[in-house]
Amino acid sequence: MEPPAVLVTSPMLAARQADWNLGYRLITGDVTPEVAEHVEVVVSGDSLSNALIDSLPRLKLVACFSTGYSGIDLAHLRRRAIALTTAAGVNxxxxxxxxxxxxxxxxxxxxxxxxxxxxxxxxxxxxxxxxxxxxxxxxxxxxxxxxxxxxxxxxxxxxxxxxxxxxxxxxxxxxxxxxxxxxxxxxxxxxxxxxxxxxxxxxxxxxxxxxxxxxxxxxxxxxxxxxxxxxxxxxxxxxxxxxxxxxxxxxxxxxxxxxxxxxxxxSPHIAGFTREAGADMIAQLRENVRRYFAGEPLLTPVEDAA
CATH class of the missing domain: 3.40.50.720 (NAD(P)-binding Rossmann-like Domain)
Known part of the structure; x- marks a missing residue:
């Protein structure tokens, strides 16, 4: 069976895939319609365009590395019944x-x-x-x-x-x-x-x-x-x-x-910028994605999303 496809929109998360990728097929860069048909999960920072969301007909989870999500349209996710998770609480x-x-x-x-x-x-x-x-x-x-x-x-x-x-x-x-x-x-x-x-x-x-x-x-x-x-x-x-x-x-x-x-x-947005918090944020993202594919309750879902 082909491993599940995960779209990665963050260069940092792509570079650190060894810390969170549990055998998924990672997709970076441009997404063709053929590839888009297989994507159920997007891992991202705090922003994601509605156009990209709409190009992924099977999308069910947006897993944010960050605690914030100001650049993500919650109402749009809600209309599509797409869940959103964040790094809430780790820092x-x-x-x-x-x-x-x-x-x-x-x-x-x-x-x-x-x-x-x-x-x-x-x-x-x-x-x-x-x-x-x-x-x-x-x-x-x-x-x-x-x-x-x-x-x-x-x-x-x-x-x-x-x-x-x-x-x-x-x-x-x-x-x-x-x-x-x-x-x-x-x-x-x-x-x-x-x-x-x-x-x-x-x-x-x-x-x-x-x-x-x-x-x-x-x-x-x-x-x-x-x-x-x-x-x-x-x-x-x-x-x-x-x-x-x-x-x-x-x-x-x-x-x-x-x-x-x-x-x-x-100060230059460093309140949560610690070595320990960075590791914990990656771990929380990894666990949210793992739980989705395992059919388990998500660890940190945003209640106002799906």
Whole structure:
């Protein structure tokens, strides 16, 4: 019997096939109609065109290596009864750690303190900072990453609230009545929402105004969740106190966008970029594909797909 055909749209996954290919017939590059008839599974990054999906009449599973899937049309998959799996959860602890690193680095002014020492200065020319203890922290999105962030915030003796579209009766933290209400309550607002196109622009000018000139925004989810123009404008005019960002509307981000923006700390989308997470993401993709061909329940299906 001929091995099952798997279409690979990611060059990285093609190069690392030894880590996940359990004897499948891998297809890369252009897909002819004859080959398309045999493809039931596509392995990909976080994007896949509807045109490619429509060219595969027997497609039943899109297995993403990434945790996000912003470039995949869930409604289109749903219409075709195609399942979607992701690397959800494998790097939640790493992303939560990085969210805290961004917050602590911004709050304690570590970038300027480092420059001060390297230039021969000392603390006498630096203003004293406010203590982080007791500051109110809001978490937008309380999935695996959001919960891990909330736990870390609590360990820093910070009161925590959260907001998301669905209530979670099993959690210990209070859910705000709305996203603007959470922003108004918070001194620090950390974005951990699901990377879903429906959430695009949820951190808009109104939310930033509610967070206010004493507030700090931290984003470790996806850049498209934040209105970047509104964010830059709020930082420049002082209506927002600061921001610490790991993700951007377009990546790599244009450095000139940020060159004169005050009160920011930036990192190049590395929150989940650890050696261990990379290996775990490959392993999770391998298991989802294996389960599909074995007729077993998928490990990490996206509920809003098929």
């Amino acid at each position: 939640a602890h790493d992303v939560a750690d990085h969210a805290m690193a961004l917050l602590l680095g911004w709050w304690h002014g570590l970038s300027s303190a480092d420059r001060q020492v390297r230039s021969g200065g000392w603390r006498d020319s630096l203003p004293p900072r406010s203590s982080l203890r007791g500051r109110r922290a809001g978490v937008v999105g309380l999935g695996r990453i959001g919960r891990a962030i909330a736990q870390r915030l609590q360990s820093h003796e910070m009161p925590v609230r959260w907001w998301g579209p669905r209530d979670k009766p099993d959690v210990q933290w209070k859910r705000a009545g709305s996203l603007p209400a959470l922003a108004e309550w918070s001194d620090i607002l950390i974005v951990a929402s699901r990377a879903d196109p429906q959430n695009a622009g949820q951190i808009d000018a109104a939310v930033l105004r509610a967070l206010g000139p004493g507030g700090v925004l931290v984003n470790v989810s996806r850049g498209f969740l934040v209105d970047e123009d509104a964010l830059i404008g709020a930082l420049r005019d002082g209506s927002l106190g600061g921001a610490a960002l790991d993700v951007f509307a377009a990546e790599p981000t244009d450095a000139t966008l940020w060159s004169d923006v005050p009160n920011i700390l930036l």
